[in-house]
Amino acid sequence: MEKLELKYLQCLAELYPSIAKASTEIINLQSILNLPKATEHFLTDIHGEYEAFSHVLKNGSGAVRRKINEVFGHTLDEREKKSLATLIYYPKEKMEVVKKSRENMEDWYMITLYRLIEVCKRVASKYTRSKVRKALPEDFAYVIEELITEKPDLVDKEAYYDEIVHTIIEIGRAEVFIIALSELIQRLVVDHLHILGDIYDRGPGPQHIMDKLTSYHSLDIQWGNHDILWMGAAVGQRSCIATVIRICARYGNLDILEDGYGINLLPLATFALATYKNDPCECFKIKGTDVYNPAETELNMKMHKAISIIQFKLEGQLLTRHKEYKMSDRRLLDKIDYEAGTMELDGKTYALIDKNFPTIDPKKPFELTEEETAIMERLVTAFTDCEKLQQHMMLLLNKGGLYKTFNGNLLYHGCVPLNDDGSLMTVEIYGKKYKGKALYDVLDTYVRKAFFALNPVEREKGKDILWYIWSGPGSPLFGKSKMATLERYFLKEPETHKEVKNAYYGMLENDTVVNSILQEFGLDPEHGHIINGHVPVHHMSGESPVKCSGKLLVIDGGFSKAYQKETGIAGYTLIFNSFGLILAAHEPFTSAENAIAQETDIVSDSILVKRVAKRMVVGDTDNGKALKERIDELKQLLDAYRSGLIKEK
Template sequence: MKELETKYLERLSDLYPTIAAASTEIINLQAILNLPKGTEHFLTDIHGEYEAFAHVLKNGSGSVRRKIDDVFGNTLSSRDKQSLATLIYYPKAKMELVKKTESNMEDWYKINLYRLIEVSKRAASKYTRSKVRKALPKDFAYVIEELITEKAEINDKESYYNSIIMTIIRIGRAEEFIEAISGLIQRLVVDHLHIVGDIYDRGPGPHIIMDKLATYHSLDIQWGNHDVLWMGAAAGQRGCIANVIRICARYGNLDILEDGYGINLLPLATFALRTYQDDPCTCFKLKGPEKPNKAEMEMDLRMHKAISIIQFKVEGQIIAQQKAFHLEERALLDKINYEKGTIMLDGKEYRLLDTNFPTIDPKNPYALSEEEEDIMERLERAFTGCEKLQEHMRLLLSKGGLYKVYNNNLLYHGCVPLNEDGSLKEVELFGKKYKGKKLYDALDSYIRKGFFALHEQEKQNGRDAMWYIWLHPDSPLFGKNKMATFERYFLAEKETHVEKKNPYYFLLENEQVVDTIMKEFGLNPEKAHIVNGHVPVKRKDGESPIKCNGKVMVIDGGFSKAYQKETGIAGYTLIYNSYGLLLVAHEPFESTEAAIQKESDIHSEMMVVKRVLERRLVGDTDIGKELKEQVKDLESLLLAYRSGRIVEKL
């Protein structure tokens, strides 16, 4: 061990070659440990609603407005504060509007530059100068640093700052400077972003959200069931591909595939129009907004039906191949009596609402027709060959996982599979049994195998595992006894539509169960919290997002417009700053245009979940633990230098 320690310290001495260098770094790290912890921002179940997402990201769930209030208190009117907030969120668009009505732009620039500088000073105050310097926009880094840094040696500070600001205005760079400093404020008010699952499906812009996340300064992602579905599609898993297209068709969002990712759907459209041209496809009504173009609506309906039938066939093939999934009862096409137009489920016969199945051979119902096979081959190549989609999946893989433990919070999207008595449910996966954390780790590993495994069977199992995660009763990202897609399309009887939830969802108020989950993931139940997405909280029905005496926070409040009638709000987000935990309930977002022109922010209500008695410092966080370890190692290096065990590299 002594030899290994010496080797490690020798490597460390390459970075800190002298006593002075090691000492300086210890002082720097100790200073960071005593700064207030950075603000963490939690979002979940965004479901493609890119405008609302972008706005919440810009305002930091109210963090920008709180910073403005901290700086100006009662010295600015509420209207002026809102104008300043809108300028920070949308600087370019806001200035274009102002120029149409403002007669003296020089004064306007001067007033707002001073205000923005004061806000940025306050936002930067909880970071080291080094960290702020790294966040500064390149073109104005030196100037902004001068303006936000207190200079004790200058007597007439007002004159000094005023001369810099007037020069910025005089040389015609005020607008660019305002854009730069507004971006800096947005960057500084949130130190780290957590996305607790479901970026994809339902809304029109998941690809736009992914582009935005790719440039975000610090984030992690806990995969949701819809994200894993898209990952499976990108890996070429046919069941996932068919589900992705079906959901896009159902919500009127096929543009995501065609325009967002450049995936050619023309072969599917041609096939659907020809095969179902006389079929009204009434069971496949779209959930998205009505399209003004009737022909386009009719085409989407037919494509919706065509890909749904293909999906049921493909899924039947997967069930036959992966017998270890034990999903035989969910292969339904062989349970149809095609002559009578009925299906047998759980020993009961039901009449189908739609009996037009021109591509199904009753003797071999899961076989794709020649044209369907050709379509699936093309789609498989399109999904696996789309560079933009693969780039987005690489982001999910590099920044994501099925769960995360961070600063005493356990983050995951769905549920921890439980038995009725609240104990961890044992699940079989490819011949091995797992439960709790080990189940999450195994599934996470299989997802990565689906992309990177060298052995073909391992890779195929990984791909099929993504489909398993999407709909299996034992999946922590699904957590229901079945996915009743077929029944919802084809059967009128509501009892067939019921998807029974895992006991987890009924035991969230049971402190013993919640404590068991926390311990399973290595957390102290007295200090920890679970942050959970996936199931919308129906606030209009009186449901609270805060469960189990504040130990669990379910923060899916309906970001997706499709859910807002059920929930009564437009999403919850969570803020964890140095003072504690704040849960924010958002009203629906009108539009970006309204946010700029009317200065209408998302109206939000805040609930204090936990207020700490002493302000949390960096030293109290997971990063703080790492920094303390670095200090410890550097102190060992100092001792080695001073004892002569390691020689300084002067």
Template sequence: MKKDELRYLQRLAEIYPTIGKASTEIINLQSILNLPKGTEHFMSDLHGEYQAFSHVLRNGSGAVRKKIDDVFGHTLSNNDKRSLATLIYYPKEKMDLVKDTEEDMENWYKITLYRLIEICKTTASKYTRSKVRKALPADYAYVIEELITEKAEVLDKEAYYDSIVNTIIEIGSAENFIIALAELIQRLVVDHLHILGDIYDRGPAPHFIMDRLMQYHSLDIQWGNHDVVWMGAAAGQKACIATVVRNSIRYGNLDILEDGYGINMLPLATFVMEAYKDDPCEIFAMKGAFNYNVLEEELGKKMHKAIAVIQFKLEGKLVRRHKEFQMEDRALLHRINPEKGTITLPDGKEYPLRDNNFPTIDWKHPYELTAGEKEVMDKLSSAFRNCEKLQNHIRLLLDKGGLYTVYNGNLLFHGSIPLNEDGTFREVQIYGKSYKGKELYDVLETYVRRAFYSVGKEEQKKGRDIMWYIWAAPNSPLFGKSKMSTFERYFIEDPSTHEEKKSAYYRLWENEEVVDNMLREFGLDPEKGHIINGHVPVHQSEGESPVKCDGKVIVIDGGFSKPYQKVTGIAGYTLIYNSYGLNLTAHEPFTSKADAVARETDIVSNRVAVSYMSRRQLVGDTDTGHALKERIQELIQLLDAYRTGIIKEKK
């Protein structure tokens, strides 16, 4: 036996010091391999829509309703099933309504408890007792375990369970127990959650989504471009900070910054009242600003314009400093002719400006911040870097996230893989070196992490700047368009200048040879693997399908974000991968929690099988299963070492 092997087995012997303990663990792991594969839940492009996200999380994209169907089949009416599903999603709210109409609450409690217990039994059956025990709510763990575990030694099982249920009701614990069971079902129905990016921007409550994810039992996150720009802001990158503030103002979401994260907007508000006091800023009206009064709207427009101009200055300076970004065409302020009120774009065409009032621009040095702008950005930078709640949320993105994930044979990322028009991987320059394919993803992620963890100031700075690049660059795998036409959309009427041409990935994702090469690049089997991504809304109303290349590519951004729903025709796609296969779910727009409870509406509108397994998948077929098989082989080696006397038992 080699020294390294012996040293490893000696370390393993510290955990399993006897033949008996090693043997027991082998038996335990072998039994786990034969359990059904846990259910994976995929969600993408949440864009701050916490209420809709929370509802889909509670219903498991239809997984809860499927469990109800599995348990009760035709023995319950559709109305009863719908009512039971609503109770599982919102137990407290549903019981408050039931109490207003139900005459015999004791009987209702008893029926409901038995139904929930049966669903718990089914959902728990695919896990080990140890894993179920860890999921049980502390206050009711023992009682629930008694109710969902078959007890062969009890002769009169019905009387035994009746006595427990009756006692729960008699001591006034029925409601709390029902809540505990409902939350346990939600917990057990989904084994692992995948968030494929863009938690932030547009919607009103990304911070609530992050709070919820911080408490979720098992998840991974693939960063979206909107997430990365918030990460850059949290690291103090000023172009990212200006972008985050501008987006928040644009969508009428300053509450996220001020109330959600406690970031003070007073310095910006004070600055604009002087610098833009004579500027009506008409083209900078906020979207969704119906909750603001006239004075707030006026101030909002001034703040909107001021931070946009600051952003364009910071970005222009950034791309001029980093020639390797190849984005100098995005430095536009020096192309403005203030006398004529026009701008000449890099293509040589001249366009009139919708707004030619730039009180803070020195036309000899258009990218220099004024003293007032510098003060605003310094205070904002300090606020972002020192916000404990934001830093905790970003830490979750770093701990649980990355630019891509390979999980159970599937490749997950938010945006795209940079490709040439012929389908080959595009070489992209990052700080003087060329990267492509998986290597490009890896080096970009490395630089992001350096912004937060490196001890070298220069490496930190490179990491901060690369996050802005990931947000906006044509060669970024998370943006994947020819340009980010923010300036043009504000200042130029001609819609042809607003076009953001999608990268080759979105034209080639129906090409099987190209898709197979992408899967191989990340070490996956093209015959079994799938690419799952978000980022680009699927226009279902125009007949577009989220399933590409005969099911090898699945796009699950259908439009959680409300502004998208007018053009997509739906309110999001999600994906479920259970032991039977991959199922795509389309969702209707979510109205409110109160409506969902009162009308017992669910927003799952359609479920379609993307890939159906010829046999039920087991834990042994998963990444976890492969790791368990390796551990079993190591333990078998340890047993052999014990039995041949190479290692001595420690009894």
């Protein structure tokens, strides 16, 4: 036996110090391998829409309703099933509604408790007793375990369970017990959550989404371009900070920064009011909201313009520092003739629709004024010192990455940059060339350097690459020729707004290309799938989220209300359970109040993407592969004990 192998077995012997303990663990692990594969839930492009996100999380994209159907079949009618589902999603709120229409609640409590117990039994059946026990709410752990565990040796099981339920009602604990059971069902119906990026921007509640994810039992996150932008802001990258504030101003969400993260925007507001006092800032209107009064709207528009000009200056400075990004064409402030009010772009002259630039020196257009410099210094401190923001970014780092391979699926937010012929596009990152998986890996490394590198040069490279990942043409999270932000504000000609997508997006139905991407990331193209976010699926135009005969699934959740007029629905989510892949199409979400009062759900349709011939078990998963490896190691430990190579303790 190799010396290293023996050393490892000796370490393993510390955990399993006898033949009996090692043997018991082998038996336990072998039994887990034969349990049904647990349910995975895939969401993407949440964009700050907390209420819709929370509802989809509660209903498991229809997984809760499927369990109710499995348990009650035709024994409950549709109305009763909807009512039970709504109770599971919003137990406290739903009970308040029920109490208003009933004088005597005891019968309702009794019926409801029994129904919830039956659903609990079904959702718990996929897991070991140990795993279920860990998920049980502390206050009711023993009682719930008694109620959901079959007791074949009990003579009068019905009387036994009746007595427990009657006691719960009699001592006034029915409501809290119903809440506990409902939350347990939500917890067990989905074993693992995948978030494929873009938690931030556009919607009003990304901080609440991050708070929810912080306490979620099992998840991973593939960073989206908007998440990367916030990560850049959190480490003090100035272009990222300015862009974050600009987007919040554009969508009327500055309170995310001020109230959600406690970032003081008063210096920017004061500067904007003074600098653009007589400027109507018509090009900087708020999108997607009408909650502001006229005075607030005017201030928001002025702040919007002020931070946009600062952003364009900072980006010009960054691109001067990093000529290797090959984005000099995005330094646009020096392309403006400030006297004539025109801009030179791609050899053509365009008239500006806003010609007021009081903070720009035409001779040094990328230089911040003293006031702008002071504002940015205070903002850098505010972002880097914000404890809540840093905690949320640590969650993204600890649970996240640019991509993930899991149970035969490749998960990422944007694209794999390709050339026009479908081959992997080579991108230069700080003097070295990368493509495909290697490009993803090096960018992931630099993201972490931005937060953790001790070498100040490497740390600054990491900070700046976060901005490149947000908007660089070679970035797998951007995937376009340019980000035409300045042109959209200042030029009316649509040709100047055009952002050419990477060739990847025209090859989603190309079997050869999709297979090569799966192989590039070490997956079997015969059985693997690509799960892709980032680009809304235009359902209204007849576009399907299922590409390449089901090998590639575009599941932009469409949570962002800004997209729903174009897509026609609120997008897609995905469930991967022991029977296969199920795509759920969603109606736009109105409010939790409507969902409770009208007992409406937002799953409008389910598409079976793939059904397996034989129900999948844990042994068929990545976790199963790891368990099999541990079983083999434990068998080697048993051999070492029996041969006398290692002594039992």
